[in-house]
Amino acid sequence: MKTQIEQIAPLRPVGEERPAAPQVAPAPPMKPLVVEITPEERQAITTISKTLKQRYRHYEDPEFIAMLHLNAYTLLPERIAKLLSRFGTDFSATQYGAVVLRGLLEVSQEALGPTPPSWQETDYGKLVDYGFISALLHGAVPSKPVEYYAQRKGGGLLHAIIPDERMVYTQTGSGSGTDLMVHTEDAFLHNAADFLSFLYLRNEERVPSMLYSIRSHGRPEGFMKELFRPIYKCPKDANYGEEEAIGEAPCTSILYGSEAAPFMRFDAAEQIYNERADQSPEAMEHLQRFWEAARGLIYQEFIPESGDMIFVNNHLCAHGRSAFMAGFREENGRLVKCERRLMLRMMSKTSLLSIRSVTHPDNPYLVMEEHYGKVFKAEFMIN
């Protein structure tokens, strides 16, 4: 009796070639995956954060961090844990490199109170629940939350990103008056974060987020291949004073990893528009050509709402945002006062082993890299 398979696909005579399947390249992804969190999942996440807070008190408790992955896989709603676990290993041509978790959390605006004037004045006591949830999501990748001395001298595992009146026109998270051009986080470091999470507690100004994925170009061809050459400089970013940023300038490539589906390290503002970038004429020519193509691929249709999270693979997808007037939103053509934007960022690395040469001797979660392999000479460092 014939099997079902034989009936569907009769056997070919020995030696006969199987006809080649038509090679159709998958369409490049142009926008992030948007996942709607269900009310049940949202409720479960709220309960988890309360349970964890009771058990560990703080998301930086070494006991919590030691148990992070176990807690992530046993406590998170299965669909979310699976999604992030797959996201952590999907570097394919169809992976955009960012996922939006819409309605991840219920944020009580009343409990949050007014937005503080700047990140320095933030009461982190109010943000502990959000720190637990952010950490757990990184844990599901699995990836370990880390802090960077190059960003706020460490400043903890969770950073409040708030428009600061004193830094309106800077290319930093504290700016607001100019577009924050798309960039991969800390493009001036060899050991920049692998994954980033941006949790929006407040975006009353309705500022769209910008995302730009290297995958949107498709397979790198022609001039894009020049971006694999290590001839590009990247000064330290605008969080630093001018004097600190001057020094010898090592070069790296913009694209790296797989030639067919590469990773990217790129900061438009620092590498193209910053005079101190000091690129060679050849490097600048390639960068400008690349930027010409890249700027047309920026996705900025997503306006985050309170409780939304954007989770990013920092090797695939760059981020930024448009200029906005902090503390004002438009209503029927008029500007109305509102609370200023408030977002929480967490960064993580998938391997603490591979970054050990640039982490603090007593704290493997604190990255001390200053600029492309150079380590900060802080007095508490051993060497």
Ligand SMILES: [Fe+2]
């Ligand atoms: Fe950034």
